[in-house]
Amino acid sequence: MVNENSDNFDNSQYRWDPFHKEWIIYAPKRNLRPFQGKKFEDAPKKTWTCPFCPDAPEGSGEWIVKQLPNRFASLDENKHFTIEKIMGSFKKTAPNYGKCEVILYSQDHDASFGTLEHQNIVALIKLWQERFEALKKMKYMKYIFIMENRGKEIGNSMTHPHGQIFSFPFIPPKIEKEYLAFKQYNEEKNSCLLCDILKEEQEVPEFKEDKEDKEDKHDFNNGTNSRIVCENEDFLAIIPYYAHWAFEIHIIPKRHFSSIIELKDNEIETLARIMKVVVRKYDALHDDGEIMPYVMAMHNALVNTKQKSENSFHFHIEYYTPFRGKGKLKFLAGVELGTGTMICDALPEFNAKIMRDLSP
């Protein structure tokens, strides 16, 4: 008889939510993962405080950027994504097949994305490409999600600069919505939704500030205000017209392509530059000497589906920060959690100007 409370009992699994028609990951073992500075229960003799630093086994060796398996993974590549049990009228579960990796950005514990050398970020983008290519070969994976959680406000317990890659055997709900929007727009207009949005955003003239003017006097819906935060030859960074978060920034390539492996050499360089500028602007906005907490979500095309579906997706990177202004944290509350409708604390045009004017 397996005791559910025993350390050896792996009750990680997916469960199907029949109302929202989506899989939920249950990962009870993740509660055992360490916090920085605390000793691992299974490694009482260790001498390091950060497992990703060069003096620890995982961080050792010669490297600029490094990929590691996630030792406290919520997904397991040794399982199979087969719906195992349908019990009664609604209980549907499946083994938590998938893969979680950690990507170390630097050997320097105190570095952060905004302080990395350009060549370090270039190496990071190349490692993301390499991992995307490798993970895509796992034929049961449907989505490869490259991301970074940064800062204690969003629950990142490890300050060593790093990101993660989650590989899923299904298409996560937010990605599926985006993919369906691209598909539907393409079928109706024979064009790409994000290519068209980019064209329109580049045509919006920047607002000429009148010192007497206040935000509430502006007509932000009449297309006279730019939502561009910064740009270079190949990429545009904007706070989208439809941002969910006050300082949500999307980095979008000006050329239509679907995933990170399609970047040309010059685009690897320009993407490295614009990502660093965006993060440095966030850090400058935070303005108390601390790094700005954020989530970086890279939206690549689906994998192992129909080629046409994959090609219709327009690659982009989304950043969300829980800050809605200096020192003010945004909490998801009744309306957001209870209905799924976001209440955003500022118009994108207004905050885009604040971000555009910051020159870190």
Ligand SMILES: [Zn+2]
């Ligand atoms: Zn470290």
Ligand SMILES: [Zn+2]
């Ligand atoms: Zn496009």
Ligand SMILES: [Zn+2]
């Ligand atoms: Zn997206």
